[in-house]
Amino acid sequence: MKPMATYDLMESARITNEWFGSTAKAMFSHPAFGLSLNPMVRLTAAWGEVTERSFSRMAMKPDWQIDTVVGEDGRDHLVEMETVIAAPFGDLLHFSVQGREDVERKVLLVAPMSGHYATLLRSTVASLLPDCDLYVTDWHNARDIPVSKGKFDVEDYTLYLVDFIRHMGPDTHVVAVCQPAPLALAATAYLAKHEPEAQPSTLTLIGGPIDPGAAPTEVTDFGASVTMGQLEQHVIQRVGYKFAGAGRLVYPGLQQLTSFIAMNADTHAKAFFNQVVNVARGTASDHDRHNKFYDEYLAVMDMTAEFYLSTVERVFKEREIAKNVFTVNGEHCDIDAIHDVAVMTVEGANDDISAPGQCVAALEMLKGLPDDMKAEHLEPGAGHYGIFAGRSWRNNIRPLVLDFTKKNARSNRRSKAA
Known part of the structure; x- marks a missing residue:
């Protein structure tokens, strides 16, 4: 019997990382740091902004944004x-x-x-x-x-x-x-x-x-190297109490996303780092190429x-x-x-x-x-x-x-x- 706690633990980790990002963004964007010449202040605020956005997108269904x-x-x-x-x-x-x-x-x-x-x-x-x-x-x-x-x-x-x-x-x-x-x-x-x-x-x-x-x-x-028993044991989770499908057995989107990112880990790490630098420099925008791609890529479903x-x-x-x-x-x-x-x-x-x-x-x-x-x-x-x-x-x-x-x-x- 698979417990719901493991699914809730993944969601808790996502929320925690989103909170870390929002906290870093709020603290290091405070006006008190406005005159600081230390580049780490601006970089940390930028890291928080990118991190908060990334982890919040994992829980959202994107809009089609096709109006005309x-x-x-x-x-x-x-x-x-x-x-x-x-x-x-x-x-x-x-x-x-x-x-x-x-x-x-x-x-x-x-x-x-x-x-x-x-x-x-x-x-x-x-x-x-x-x-x-x-x-x-x-x-x-x-x-x-x-x-x-x-x-x-x-x-x-x-x-x-x-x-x-x-x-x-x-x-x-x-x-x-x-x-x-x-x-x-x-x-x-x-x-x-x-x-x-x-x-x-x-x-x-x-x-x-x-x-x-x-x-x-x-x-x-x-697919050829793992058995069905191994898959069922290690990647299948039971939906937690927070959602309407509580108790349903699923392959979580967050787990799938981890697999996707692991296939090209260096590319994603470089894209994340570059976006932090761009935000710190003030050259990033809400709908730039990075955000347009990752707002969709990080939005996952079970x-x-x-x-x-x-x-x-x-x-x-x-x-x-x-x-x-x-x-x-x-x-x-x-x-x-x-x-x-x-x-x-x-x-x-x-x-x-x-x-x-x-x-x-x-x-x-x-x-x-x-x-x-x-x-x-x-x-x-x-x-x-x-x-x-x-x-x-x-x-x-x-x-x-x-x-x-x-x-x-x-x-x-x-x-x-x-």
Whole structure:
């Protein structure tokens, strides 16, 4: 029986560090030190400011901060977020652009549930809005979901995607980023078998572990080296008393964040140090590059224990998607059943999370899909983040994705066939 005290201890450590930062900032920013020539006074105040901001962001869900979009008429149009489907573990959001003509391209952007909120894709959303009628999956923080709402594992996740795609209709273009790529493929296969008329027009898979064994990384090596018992023993915690999900078993976001930072510890330490110096010099700003990145990067959410463990076991260890043996409620999600959904894969040449080869493996698995309905792109010099939110996405990948969806829209295919 896992106690709640360990989860509360992590939250206490976060709050304590936030308090240390705010205290240092308050003390060493006091007017009494105004005439001091000792640089350590200003540096300590700056350290406190950066530390307080960093640890406070870990407990906040960021805002989308997308208020307007420029239409083809050159005018700014207000953007409103509407919850189309509300479910216990995740919602389907619609970014409704007010006052512009209807856009034919309807896109479902499937956000990853791997420790960060869907707002991690804010720049991706902003770049797609001018050309798309855009919907996004908004997964909930497991610590805020009461135990009475039940479980949520990879099969439930897949069925959520099935419901979202079904609701949006067969002219939908699905774009899955990172973690959901294999489950988006499984959801499409599920529809191909059970409701072929509800399948999306296209499926774009960006940097996802379709076949983790195709190209080893630190992530896949970790999954292979630990047993499920070790994971359950050492990384699963029970939500503490402070939250609505008290008692729920979760993989804490703070623990995931620690793993992320440890993978590039020197880079993050250098960024933190440089920001302290910039604050002390007065050259930092509230929305500078550092804060824009880390306000999002440090905002983490918990995953249900069953989702995390089933992902490691079934997607990474057993490679059920790659072997085409994945089942949902006992029903085989047969990838060979996909005949009428154009599929594109995107990979980054320098991706150290989903290395080149893992995502493109999907195309070899789609034996029932004609070659002219398959496409692949390997972006030179791009890392994991860059292929969906960086310069590579903006300049190269986004235009390719938009062209692919336009070319393979089901309505266009029907008109060509006629």
